[in-house]
Amino acid sequence: HRPHLIVGDDINYPPYSYLDEDGNPAGFNIELAKYVGTAMGYDVEFRLDEWNKVRQALEDGEIDVISGMFYSAEREEFVSFSSKHSITSGAIFTGKTLFIKDLHDLKGKSVVVQKGDIVGEYLSQQNLDIRLIEVSTVAEALALVSNETYEYAGILKLPGLYTIKEKQLSNLQAQKLVLTPNDYCMAVKKGNENLLLTLNGGLEIAKAT
Numbered sequence: 179h180r181p182h183l184i185v186g187d188d189i190n191y192p193p194y195s196y197l198d199e200d201g202n203p204a205g206f207n208i209e210l211a212k213y214v215g216t217a218m219g220y221d222v223e224f225r226l227d228e229w230n231k232v233r234q235a236l237e238d239g240e241i242d243v244i245s246g247m248f249y250s251a252e253r254e255e256f257v258s259f260s261s262k263h264s265i266t267s268g269a270i271f272t273g274k275t276l277f278i279k280d281l282h283d284l285k286g287k288s289v290v291v292q293k294g295d296i297v298g299e300y301l302s303q304q305n306l307d308i309r310l311i312e313v314s315t316v317a318e319a320l321a322l323v324s325n326e327t328y329e330y331a332g333i334l335k336l337p338g339l340y341t342i343k344e345k346q347l348s349n350l351q352a353q354k355l356v357l358t359p360n361d362y363c364m365a366v367k368k369g370n371e372n373l374l375l376t377l378n379g380g381l382e383i384a385k386a387t
């Protein structure tokens with residue numbers, strides 16, 4: 179009888195985690211977690227939800243692992259991170275007519291971010307008096323800029339570009355500004371070191387193959 183591993187992640191975060199046309203969990207994080215779990219002898223079950231709820235589910239012990247979470251020192255108070263499986267950076271998305279040289283151009287401005295996401299955490303630490311407008315998904319953040327409710331969205335570059343293509347938001351662009359490249363890891367509840375060792379073992383196998 180194989181032990182059961184419950185893995186959570188974001189329900190709308192392509193290309194990392196999302197539901198496919200048939201409503202099944204899909205994406206890079208999902209494939210990786212499936213591989214790592216299976217390699218280490220687990221039956222893997224996925225539960226995708228809004229990002230904030232996924233983080234809460236981990237803290238409440240309803241899920242065992244989050245398959246993709248960006249490392250930060252603040253987050254390490256609540257979760258333990260595996261070795262990194264990829265690196266990606268944030269970006270500011272705007273309409274086609276706006277240009278941003280550096281972060282100071284955002285001083286005192288409103289920026290739409292995904293609730294609980296690393297880009298929002300980063301922007302709030304810049305002491306630029308940036309007002310964060312929190313929404314549940316990347317798609318929602320971009321839609322609010324596309325329909326000109328707000329001028330700026332701060333989200334991860336790859337999910338942002340993917341969503342623009344998918345939803346055909348041709349009036350949007352990513353600014354050249356690169357925000358905080360982050361290590362993307364698996365995460366377990368703080369102190370669950372045995373599971374962490376197991377995941378790192380599985381990630382080693384994945385890298386080797």
